[in-house]
Amino acid sequence: HADSARTNATLQAACTWGNTPDGGMDRLTCNNDDKSVRDWFISETKKYGCHHRVDEMGNIFAIRPGQNNNLPPIGLGSHLDTQPTGGKYDGILGVICGMEVLQVLHANNVTTYAPVAVVNWTNEEGARFPPAMLCSGVWGGEFTAKYAQGRQDPEGNSLGAELKRIGYMGPTPCSFEANPLLAHFEVHIEQGPILDVAEKPVGIVRGVQSIRWCNVGITGREAHTGTTPMDRRCDALLGAAKMIVETNRIVTETEVAPRGGRATIAVINSLPQSINTIAGKVNLGLDIRAPADSDVALIEKQCIEGFEKICKQHGLEMSFDNFWVSPALNFDPTMVSCVKQSAAELGCDIEIVSGAGHDSVYTSRKVPTAMIFVRCKDGVSHHPAEFSREEDCAAGAETLLRAYLRYDDY
Amino acid sequence: HADSARTNATLQAACTWGNTPDGGMDRLTCNNDDKSVRDWFISETKKYGCHHRVDEMGNIFAIRPGQNNNLPPIGLGSHLDTQPTGGKYDGILGVICGMEVLQVLHANNVTTYAPVAVVNWTNEEGARFPPAMLCSGVWGGEFTAKYAQGRQDPEGNSLGAELKRIGYMGPTPCSFEANPLLAHFEVHIEQGPILDVAEKPVGIVRGVQSIRWCNVGITGREAHTGTTPMDRRCDALLGAAKMIVETNRIVTETEVAPRGGRATIAVINSLPQSINTIAGKVNLGLDIRAPADSDVALIEKQCIEGFEKICKQHGLEMSFDNFWVSPALNFDPTMVSCVKQSAAELGCDIEIVSGAGHDSVYTSRKVPTAMIFVRCKDGVSHHPAEFSREEDCAAGAETLLRAYLRYDDY
Ligand SMILES: NC(=O)NCCC(=O)O
Ligand SMILES: NC(=O)NCCC(=O)O
Numbered sequence: 001h002a003d004s005a006r007t008n009a010t011l012q013a014a015c016t017w018g019n020t021p022d023g024g025m026d027r028l029t030c031n032n033d034d035k036s037v038r039d040w041f042i043s044e045t046k047k048y049g050c051h052h053r054v055d056e057m058g059n060i061f062a063i064r065p066g067q068n069n070n071l072p073p074i075g076l077g078s079h080l081d082t083q084p085t086g087g088k089y090d091g092i093l094g095v096i097c098g099m100e101v102l103q104v105l106h107a108n109n110v111t112t113y114a115p116v117a118v119v120n121w122t123n124e125e126g127a128r129f130p131p132a133m134l135c136s137g138v139w140g141g142e143f144t145a146k147y148a149q150g151r152q153d154p155e156g157n158s159l160g161a162e163l164k165r166i167g168y169m170g171p172t173p174c175s176f177e178a179n180p181l182l183a184h185f186e187v188h189i190e191q192g193p194i195l196d197v198a199e200k201p202v203g204i205v206r207g208v209q210s211i212r213w214c215n216v217g218i219t220g221r222e223a224h225t226g227t228t229p230m231d232r233r234c235d236a237l238l239g240a241a242k243m244i245v246e247t248n249r250i251v252t253e254t255e256v257a258p259r260g261g262r263a264t265i266a267v268i269n270s271l272p273q274s275i276n277t278i279a280g281k282v283n284l285g286l287d288i289r290a291p292a293d294s295d296v297a298l299i300e301k302q303c304i305e306g307f308e309k310i311c312k313q314h315g316l317e318m319s320f321d322n323f324w325v326s327p328a329l330n331f332d333p334t335m336v337s338c339v340k341q342s343a344a345e346l347g348c349d350i351e352i353v354s355g356a357g358h359d360s361v362y363t364s365r366k367v368p369t370a371m372i373f374v375r376c377k378d379g380v381s382h383h384p385a386e387f388s389r390e391e392d393c394a395a396g397a398e399t400l401l402r403a404y405l406r407y408d409d410y
Numbered sequence: 411h412a413d414s415a416r417t418n419a420t421l422q423a424a425c426t427w428g429n430t431p432d433g434g435m436d437r438l439t440c441n442n443d444d445k446s447v448r449d450w451f452i453s454e455t456k457k458y459g460c461h462h463r464v465d466e467m468g469n470i471f472a473i474r475p476g477q478n479n480n481l482p483p484i485g486l487g488s489h490l491d492t493q494p495t496g497g498k499y500d501g502i503l504g505v506i507c508g509m510e511v512l513q514v515l516h517a518n519n520v521t522t523y524a525p526v527a528v529v530n531w532t533n534e535e536g537a538r539f540p541p542a543m544l545c546s547g548v549w550g551g552e553f554t555a556k557y558a559q560g561r562q563d564p565e566g567n568s569l570g571a572e573l574k575r576i577g578y579m580g581p582t583p584c585s586f587e588a589n590p591l592l593a594h595f596e597v598h599i600e601q602g603p604i605l606d607v608a609e610k611p612v613g614i615v616r617g618v619q620s621i622r623w624c625n626v627g628i629t630g631r632e633a634h635t636g637t638t639p640m641d642r643r644c645d646a647l648l649g650a651a652k653m654i655v656e657t658n659r660i661v662t663e664t665e666v667a668p669r670g671g672r673a674t675i676a677v678i679n680s681l682p683q684s685i686n687t688i689a690g691k692v693n694l695g696l697d698i699r700a701p702a703d704s705d706v707a708l709i710e711k712q713c714i715e716g717f718e719k720i721c722k723q724h725g726l727e728m729s730f731d732n733f734w735v736s737p738a739l740n741f742d743p744t745m746v747s748c749v750k751q752s753a754a755e756l757g758c759d760i761e762i763v764s765g766a767g768h769d770s771v772y773t774s775r776k777v778p779t780a781m782i783f784v785r786c787k788d789g790v791s792h793h794p795a796e797f798s799r800e801e802d803c804a805a806g807a808e809t810l811l812r813a814y815l816r817y818d819d820y
Binding site (some may be wrong): 083084085125126127130132154190191192209211213221222223224225226227228229230231235237238240241242243244245248251252257262264265266267268270271272273274275276277278279280285286287289354355356357379380381382383 | 493494495535536537540542564600601602619621623631632633634635636637638639640641645647648650651652653654655658661662667672674675676677678680681682683684685686687688689690695696697699764765766767789790791792793
């Protein structure tokens with residue numbers, strides 16, 4: 001059985017590095033706190049009989065041998081990186097539940113049929129190095145290691161250079177083919193309100209909705225704010241503002257709204273950042289989601305059309321780069337049924353489609369994959385107030401343990 | 411007579427430091443290029459018989475003695491700092507015209523009645539350390555030296571610390587009382603299209619319009635872009651975008667529009683700058699202008715009202731700080747008539763109210779002040795394409811020379 005006190009003590013230990021005064025976390029990929037928690041993860045999992053494999057994307061596989069070590073391990077994975085205004089549960093809970101499974105096996109001297117690997121996937125959030133799920137994406141064949149290592153943060157540091165800096169660019173090639181798993185289970189907080197409203201500790205994840213990320217570049221013309229008549233301006237920031245409003249209008253007032261379309265601009269950069277010079281260059285980051293791939297495509301199309309009109313009206317040039325597409329998907333039926341049976345034993349039967357992307361999206365490209373959601377307060381995440389009760393965290397670990405053992409038997 | 415070739419050679423020399431590949435300038439207050447051009451200004455003006463006074467705000471007075479050195483000098487001033495996307499004329503031309511006057515006096519062995527001081531005022535643009543005209547403002551009694559030295563750039567460096575770093579925090583107290591002038595003339599590019607349309611090289615500046623600068627802080631709530639329903643968001647960037655659009659609407663569609671009201675948001679900063687976390691904090695810089703003080707106040711009031719409605723609609727908190735007020739003003743009639751007579755000798759009689767603020771705004775608080783505008787192409791400024799013809803620059807210097815000698819006689 002998963003131990004609630006132990007699970008939560010491990011979770012708190014994992015939040016030793018990068019916690020913020022408001023109770024949240026700020027542990028961006030490959031910063032010094034990320035290095036510290038990686039060191040901790042390795043030394044802790046060694047105690048439960050694991051050896052380690054670190055791949056060229058910094059993904060860490062803590063492997064506990066089974067009876068048949070010629071088989072690839074069954075993966076129990078998630079991520080230890082966080083948003084800049086993140087909480088203590090998003091990603092972290094999934095790795096900790098995997099560690100709790102290791103501790104249960106270790107304490108009970110169990111040798112499983114296949115080996116098991118608790119995996120810390122690098123840069124799941126994509127907050128520092130967009131896109132999200134970047135390094136599970138390399139493993140799953142969506143991105144090349146070269147592309148992923150070359151991704152840059154706003155200061156121009158590449159992920160590859162930062163992995164080297166913290167000593168986590170490992171020797172193992174990053175791919176299913178070079179370093180396979182047999183299957184992948186992931187526990188994650190729901191990040192939505194369904195379980196909280198239904199008063200259930202855990203839920204069964206049926207699949208993940210569709211996501212696209214785009215960069216929008218807007219070029220106007222710098223000019224004096226005090227002397228330039230209002231009708232002679234090419235104001236890139238005014239154009240950007242109208243695009244943000246238009247994006248919101250599309251997903252709240254057009255046909256995609258009742259079908260659950262969402263679109264957000266949360267990143268903006270403007271130059272030359274002088275209060276008396278009209279902005280000449282603005283960049284926006286656009287996040288589009290919907291249950292259906294076709295709706296995500298439709299929202300993107302409507303955005304481009306609306307943005308082009310705004311550019312025409314204000315004499316602006318636009319570049320539009322859809323740099324990430326993550327289609328909607330359903331998880332493996334056998335895996336989902338392992339989760340379903342285990343959740344049922346805890347009195348839970350709610351099935352959910354995830355609004356957020358997860359590393360399991362990319363592991364599912366190569367191996368049978370399923371996810372377990374844990375209830376979180378008010379559905380809040382990417383905020384310091386993110387919270388899951390101790391007993392719910394333990395319920396997540398217990399469901400994982402049972403689902404995993406079911407699959408190991410099977 | 412002012413020499414066209416010499417005036418323009420001096421101007422080009424002053425643009426040795428901080429010029430950009432696109433033909434413009436990026437010489438923010440107190441950066442290393444600003445230090446270099448200050449060193450150059452002192453060594454050049456020494457050649458024409460000047461000694462120097464540097465005050466505690468880094469304002470440099472290059473003083474050429476007259477017959478009556480118990481009199482304060484007549485000031486010929488402007489500024490050598492630029493916008494980040496600035497041109498080679500805004501401010502620089504005014505200092506260079508003063509230097510040309512010195513060279514004419516020197517070459518002709520003239521000893522004027524009163525001493526003359528060519529002044530380089532610190533941080534006129536306000537681009538790095540808002541507000542604008544900060545250090546002529548201290549001299550004119552609008553700001554305390556303590557306030558001005560404490561102003562910070564976005565990285566948190568104070569103007570005082572930066573003045574010390576480049577060796578330009580001088581020993582002279584910065585005030586009219588401690589370091590008086592007798593009067594202040596300033597040549598500046600028009601930064602508007604009137605002279606260009608009228609095909610006149612120079613114009614007479616009657617006064618300066620009204621200006622206010624404000625900082626707007628918007629606080630929402632960070633949340634996941636993928637899992638947070640559109641109707642459950644407190645999106646600070648969406649609110650900010652609506653404020654930018656509303657600001658533009660006020661000055662283009664309400665009663666202030668035909669009266670020449672202008673308002674611009676050109677500075678935006680958003681946190682946490684992660685593409686999948688809804689922005690929780692945004693700051694905006696708001697620049698409001700109009701010929702009448704009452705219209706600037708009205709625009710501010712309309713903005714606050716509009717912004718408050720937006721905050722209510724989106725569950726946002728707002729702080730609004732009007733940190734700078736520069737009322738409309740008219741220059742001294744005697745000084746303006748000296749400019750008028752001199753411009754008339756060059757066939758120019760157009761009177762203009764400046765849309766931009768200038769150091770002369772603050773010198774006029776203490777001493778008779780007037781300005782001469784020089785034609786600039788298409789009225790463009792705060793842009794690398796800013797341009798004034800060589801003969802127009804020389805016409806500015808010639809008008810300054812004549813107006814100044816008129817006042818010295820008088
Ligand atoms: N779980 C989570 O927040 N993942 C980040 C990827 C996304 O934006 O959906
Ligand atoms: N001349 C000039 O651009 N001054 C800067 C102050 C202002 O914004 O008007």
